[in-house]
Amino acid sequence: MKYSLMALALGATLLSGNAFAAKWDGGDDLPTNPLPCDGGAGTMAAKAYDGAAVTGSVDKSGKPITLVDVPKLIGIGYFNATTKGMQDAAKELGNVKVTTDGPTEAKIDEQVKFIDNYITRGVDGVLFAANDPVAIAPVLKKALSKGVHVIGYDANSTPDAREWFVNQAQFNGIAKAMVDNLAKEIGEDKSFGIVTSTFTTPNQARWIAEMSAYAAKCHPKLKWLETVEAQEDNILSFNQASTLLNKYGDQLSGLMGMTSVATPASAEAVTRSNLCGKVAVVGLATPNAMKPYVASGCVKSVVLWNPVDLGYAAVYVTRAVVDGKLKAGATSVEAGKLGKLSVVNGSEILLGSPFVYDKSNINNFDF
């Protein structure tokens, strides 16, 4: 009896495996929301505005304003890039002055001190990328209570401590960019493997689940072989990627790297195995780590967002808030050369599709 039940269960598992496209390992079980195949915006559950309100601010609509930008830390390529975007936007607008200032280490207590000092000194708005979403809330609330506008970018605070947050990328957007680029590079009916951090790392699990759903919808012939875990370890990632290449041989046409460590390590493994041009690597990574492989032609697309655009959008959003053009309930906001950006999740501005770094543009970035 026991055995027949087990056999039944086994049979059912095998059947279901054949009947439905198996979900990829390493994804989570949360509901997915794959974007349309053609690049449309997709459906977004409507959500009421959940940001905070500023009190006692002077109406400076159309008048010059002074902003301070306090990123997680200063002096690194990533935030140098957001600063550049902010200066570009300020120059274009003409009536905005932005200063970037912040701690030299990503420490929340230092960051709070910087923001506090600028509130005392008097500014019209604070832009921030939080080192800690909860610990930064009190000083931001203090700013709001003194009539200072508060806009986040890159790393959010709790929604009740800021007015708006510029969100660099949503899970389904990243997933679409990854799968589309992979299918473009290896072909629709080829096989690939994934190198991720761990099956339970929240962001990676979310991306893989969304990728699985999007591929089933838009690239049904693409064949997923295996997901391997490599933590955030360069050498382990290299070993895991090499082993995938050795295990599947000609069967494997692509590798997807889910972390900024796994992607360069996968590219390294493909390079060392002399498989450049035969096995494509598509993944999330920062440009600097990928430059050698993009330069050698081994890697064609690196998926991430563009931090210059992120800083640029943050300044445009702040200007729109001061001018009264972006209010609770709005569905989009104009952001200069980026066009109309949509409002998502109540009080977040979505930067748009992820940015794909390739041979033509990767050397313009240094982070």
Place this chain on the structure above:
Amino acid sequence: MSATIAQAPARKWRFSLSQEWLLLIGIATLFIVVGLINPRFVASRNLQSILLANAYVAVAAIGMSVVIVSGNIDISVGSLIGVLASISGALAVAGVPVFFAWAIPVVISILVMMLQGALVAYLRIPSIVVTLGMLSILKGGLISVTNGVWISGMPDSFHLAQWHLLDLFIAAEPGKQAAVPESLSALKPMFDLLTMPVLFMLFLTLGAAWWMRNTAKGRSVYAVGGNAEAARLCGIPRERTLMMVFAVHGLFTGLAAVLFATQPSVIQSTVPPNLELTIITASVVGGVSILGGTGTVIGSTLAAILIAAIGSALIFVNISPYWLRAAQGILILVTVLADIYRRRQRGLAR
């Protein structure tokens, strides 16, 4: 007293020999079983991956074995390798001649290890405390200095770990594999395996094994590790022996760091997670008693290869790499049990 000393080496050699045979049998079994499941596992390409990417662990485990035989331990080694790799890469990027980009980290490694050795030997601070402190200093220091920015753009000739044996004789251009002459083409798979890291691993293991077994200095490590007081009475100074042990360990750590740094095109300027545990595991599974006094470096190198092969095999048989940690744990337990069993057999159980 003199009788014990004279007798000791022969007995230890037989002891560790059996652990080495055990490891060889383990490696052979693994390759046969997984090779039957998926023949690609034993293809020369995969053997190369296993050896090449892990040779530096074996090299570091040689130094670790010497330290453990002397009755000490070093948990700072993983962090030090991370720091030395960043220094090596940074020097190469700054335009320092590649020889110095390789040599300077080795010298720094020896100095850092001798400093730790001095604290252990002369101030009598337990090595686990000294090296725990060093681990924190190096780990925190590295992230503060580099801000986690990766190092890339090293010149081609820097990549020592990508050199093949034949490159030395035929092509002067590193990184680009030399064409194997027609007459030797049958041996090509073997030449493919003989990359610099593998050659380093072979020669350093054999050299260290010879030194530990056949020289007075090498034997003194066993003496101090087995019984420091007895060794002192025989005229082997504990302090100077420990300084030597840590200097030797520094040399091997430095060489391991150079192999580690010169392999990838990009150096991740953070400390490799759990590297010290993998290195210590290789030593212990190799038959080095954590109590000091016994073990050989041939065992630790075989153990490093076995651990690396298990890591690769897990993917070939579709098992999560998290089991690698469990597998290492099982190996340690089996080693200790085998050791106890062997001691019982000889009526030496403590």
